[in-house]
Amino acid sequence: MSYKAKFKVWRGEGGEGKLEDFTIEVNEGEVVLDIIHRLQATQAPDLAVRWNCKAGKCGSCSMEINGKPRLGCMTRMSTFSEDETITVTPMRTFPVIKDLVTDVSYNYEKAREVPSFTPPEGVRPGEYRMQQVDVQRGQEFRKCIECFMCNNVCHVIRDHEENKPAFSGPRFFIRIAELDMHPYDVAPDRKETAQGEHGLGYCNITKCCTEVCPEHIKITDNAIIPMKERVVDTKYDPLVWLGNKIFKRSK
Amino acid sequence: MTQTTPDPVRRQRAQVKVRTLRTDRWWLAPLLTFLGLSSFLVYGVWAILDTSYFVDPYIAPFSSPCLATSCPEGARFLGWAPFGDWYTLPPGLLILGLPGGFRLTCYYYRKSYYRSFWLSPAACAVQEPHGKYTGETRFPLIVQNVHRYFFYFAILIGGVLTYDAILALIHKPIGLGTWILVLNAVLILGYTFGCHSCRHITAGRLNHFSRHPVRYRAWTFVSKLNARHQQLAWASMFSVMGADLYVRLVAKGIIAFPFA
Numbered sequence: 001m002s003y004k005a006k007f008k009v010w011r012g013e014g015g016e017g018k019l020e021d022f023t024i025e026v027n028e029g030e031v032v033l034d035i036i037h038r039l040q041a042t043q044a045p046d047l048a049v050r051w052n053c054k055a056g057k058c059g060s061c062s063m064e065i066n067g068k069p070r071l072g073c074m075t076r077m078s079t080f081s082e083d084e085t086i087t088v089t090p091m092r093t094f095p096v097i098k099d100l101v102t103d104v105s106y107n108y109e110k111a112r113e114v115p116s117f118t119p120p121e122g123v124r125p126g127e128y129r130m131q132q133v134d135v136q137r138g139q140e141f142r143k144c145i146e147c148f149m150c151n152n153v154c155h156v157i158r159d160h161e162e163n164k165p166a167f168s169g170p171r172f173f174i175r176i177a178e179l180d181m182h183p184y185d186v187a188p189d190r191k192e193t194a195q196g197e198h199g200l201g202y203c204n205i206t207k208c209c210t211e212v213c214p215e216h217i218k219i220t221d222n223a224i225i226p227m228k229e230r231v232v233d234t235k236y237d238p239l240v241w242l243g244n245k246i247f248k249r250s251k
Numbered sequence: 252m253t254q255t256t257p258d259p260v261r262r263q264r265a266q267v268k269v270r271t272l273r274t275d276r277w278w279l280a281p282l283l284t285f286l287g288l289s290s291f292l293v294y295g296v297w298a299i300l301d302t303s304y305f306v307d308p309y310i311a312p313f314s315s316p317c318l319a320t321s322c323p324e325g326a327r328f329l330g331w332a333p334f335g336d337w338y339t340l341p342p343g344l345l346i347l348g349l350p351g352g353f354r355l356t357c358y359y360y361r362k363s364y365y366r367s368f369w370l371s372p373a374a375c376a377v378q379e380p381h382g383k384y385t386g387e388t389r390f391p392l393i394v395q396n397v398h399r400y401f402f403y404f405a406i407l408i409g410g411v412l413t414y415d416a417i418l419a420l421i422h423k424p425i426g427l428g429t430w431i432l433v434l435n436a437v438l439i440l441g442y443t444f445g446c447h448s449c450r451h452i453t454a455g456r457l458n459h460f461s462r463h464p465v466r467y468r469a470w471t472f473v474s475k476l477n478a479r480h481q482q483l484a485w486a487s488m489f490s491v492m493g494a495d496l497y498v499r500l501v502a503k504g505i506i507a508f509p510f511a
Contacts, residue, residue, distance in 0.1 A: 015263025067272030067376050087272050089265055092376075096265045103262075131461035155372040160384045161264075183458045201393065202386035204365045205358055208375035221447070221477065225358050229399070229451035236396040 002027050003082045007035065010089040011047065013098045019087065020044075026077050032088065033061050033072035036100070048099035056214055059147030063100050064089045069149040069212045091152040107148050110168040113197060114175050118187035134183045140222060141178040143215040144171065150209035150219060156202045167199035170209035170219045177223035180230065195231045200224070270378040277374035284367035287485070288360075294492050295351075298499070299343040306502035308422035309415075311495045312435060314343040316411045328411060350408050353401040358447045359484045361395060399448035409443045412436045426510045428497055435487070435494040442487040445476030 005026045008019040024038055033051055040047050052058040054073045061072035066080075066087055080086055094102035119128070151169035152158065176198060180190040194200045205228075209219045217223075233240045271277070295313065298304075304314035305326035316328030319342040320335050334345060354360050365371050372379040387395050416436040419429040443449070454470035457463055476483065500506040 010265055010267065012265065015266050017265060019267075064272065064376065066274045069376060084274075087274075089267055089272060092264055092267065094264065095262045102265075133460040133467060134458070137460075153375050155379050156384060156386060158376075159372070159379050159381075163384065181458055185458075199386075199388070201388035202384070204361065204371065204386050204392075206362050206365055206372060206375075208372070211375050225447045226451060226455050228396075229448060230456060232396045232399065233456060237399065 005035065005077070005080075005082065006085040007039070008085060008087040009036070009039065009044075009047065009100070011044075011099050012096065015096055017096070017099075019089070028078075030077045031073055032063075032065055032070070032075040032077065032086070035077065035086075036072060036088065048097070048101045050101045057145055059145035059214075062091055062147040062149050062152065064091060069153045071147060071149075071214050074214060091148070093152040093154075093158045094148075104148050106164060107146070107151060107169070107171060110172050110198075111175070113168065114172055114179070115187050115190075115193075117179055117182065117185055119184050120186045123184065128184050130183055137181050137222070138178040140217055141174040143217055144174060145215060146171065147214060149212045149214070153208045153212045154203075155206070155208070156199075156204075163199070163202060167202045168197075170203075170224065172198060173200060173203070173227060174217065174219055174223040177227050180227065191227070191230045191234045194227055195235065200227055200231060203228075271374075271376055273374070273376060277377055281367040281370070281373045284363045287488075288364060288367065291488055291492060294496070295347075298495055299341050299347060301499055302341070303499045303502035304343070306498065308419045309428045309432065309498040309501060311498040311502075312412055312415070312432075312439075312491050313347075313495045314341070315415050316346060316408075317342045318345050328414075346408070349401065349404040353398075353405040353408075353443075353446075354484075354488070356395050356398040356401055357484065358398070359480050363484075398446075399452065402443070402446050402448040402452075405443045405446070409436070409440045412439055424510060428494075428501060428511060431490075431494045431497050435490040438483060438487040438490045441476055442480070442483040444473060445478075445480045445483055447477060447480070449473050450477050 002025055004023050007022040007024055009022060011017050011020045022039055022043055024035055024043065026035060033049070033054060036047065036049050040049070049061065049063075049072070051061040051073065053060070056071055056074040059071075062069065063072050064070070065072070065075050069091065088100065090096050090100045091102045094104050094106060097103050148171060151171050154169055156167050157164050157169060173194070176190055176194045179185050179187065180194070203224055205220055205225065207220045210217070210221070213219055298311065298313040304311040305317070305323050307325050310317060310326050314326075317326040318328060318332060318334050319338045320332045321339065322332060322342050338345075366373055370379055371381060371384065387393055412432070413436045416429070416432040419425075419432050422429070450470060450473045453473050454460060454463060454466035457466065460467040460470070497506065501511050
């Protein structure tokens with residue numbers, strides 16, 4: 001069953017641009033990315049959109065659909081009414097290259113600031129022995145497809161560009177949490193750098209990152225808040241500090 | 252390694268001159284939260300100043316434990332009154348800060364009031380109205396990190412409310428108020444032990460669950476409660492308000508049916 005849908009798509013380069021109106025055919029079973037591709041094929045051949053897998057696993061087609069960060073390939077047209085105008089814009093937090101394609105290099109710069117997994121001395125790859133219960137906490141965070149919608153929706157940088165140097169965003173808080181909770185990771189100071197260099201304290205746990213995560217990772221409850229509690233252990237709780245001194249606990 | 256291109260032409264975001272393009276009723280949830288939390292605050296102020304907080308065997312949760320000499324004999328917690336005649340203010344004021352602080356610094360309530368009172372942000376992908384934002388990096392909000400200490404006190408308060416419910420249970424005949432106090436105690440304990448700090452203390456701080464099987468089991472249980480922390484926060488807030496109001500209405504004689 002086909003119908004004609006009304007679309008508004010943000011078009012422009014380097015930030016300057018505007019919403020352009022389109023009327024376009026929609027067929028049963030299609031997703032927003034299909035419609036964007038039909039626009040490219042029929043009405044706007046130079047419309048830029050980043051995409052790859054069309055299966056919600058590559059994290060490329062992040063965009064904002066009716067103001068909400070979504071994956072274009074995972075947003076069914078059947079979730080909208082036929083008379084609804086659908087507005088598609090690029091992610092707001094990152095600079096625009098062209099149309100729906102944003103420059104997400106902020107995230108790659110932040111990724112480099114997280115020290116990689118550091119095993120203890122004398123333990124070589126292949127010698128790690130871990131119980132499933134110890135591994136599974138980190139496995140949740142490995143589901144991340146790096147669509148960067150969590151960082152896009154986070155108001156700390158979405159509404160305050162000036163916070164970008166001091167704040168790494170939810171995507172990297174789950175990376176830090178995964179490493180800090182790893183039984184074999186011995187990198188020092190992950191909690192201190194999480195609070196200091198990565199700006200964990202900026203997070204006011206309003207959970208938008210969790211709301212938009214297409215992999216349904218419990219970013220706030222399972223990564224950010226546990227890391228905040230670990231930071232309290234090292235920086236703000238005198239009883240834990242005393243306990244660590246007395247019992248010589250390190251991690 | 253990934254290459255990035257700091258080209259100045261590319262450094263500008265899409266210029267969309269509206270606060271949000273969301274078309275759903277994003278304002279509804281923060282509005283309801285604002286009304287819910289405000290009603291709790293207004294009720295709390297009234298309840299603390301109200302003196303009809305005890306009718307044997309019920310004591311209103313907002314005034315329990317009652318620790319002043321001015322408390323009626325049966326209302327005193329374990330018959331104990333460490334605050335003497337000199338204390339003439341409402342007894343609820345003595346303990347108000349502990350459950351209040353627990354909820355104020357709770358990770359769920361922080362989300363709810365940052366969104367509904369401070370609009371930071373009111374809803375996801377809705378621009379906040381503030382020009383500057385530093386979050387919980389500095390005073391006063393850095394004090395939120397004290398949450399676990401309030402959790403320790405909240406266990407005591409939860410214990411007292413459970414004790415009050417048990418006292419009412421062993422009183423015959425059992426009235427409707429007893430079951431209200433029991434339900435309230437269960438919800439308060441569910442909210443308290445589902446706390447994120449509790450989850451951290453049980454085993455969240457460990458990296459080797461397998462070396463601490465008992466703590467891991469406790470963590471698993473707390474995690475299940477924690478997954479419903481939001482629902483338990485609201486349910487326990489309304490239950491404590493409802494139980495408190497019920498006891499006061501019975502004490503005032505407004506509710507006077509048999510088995511009240």
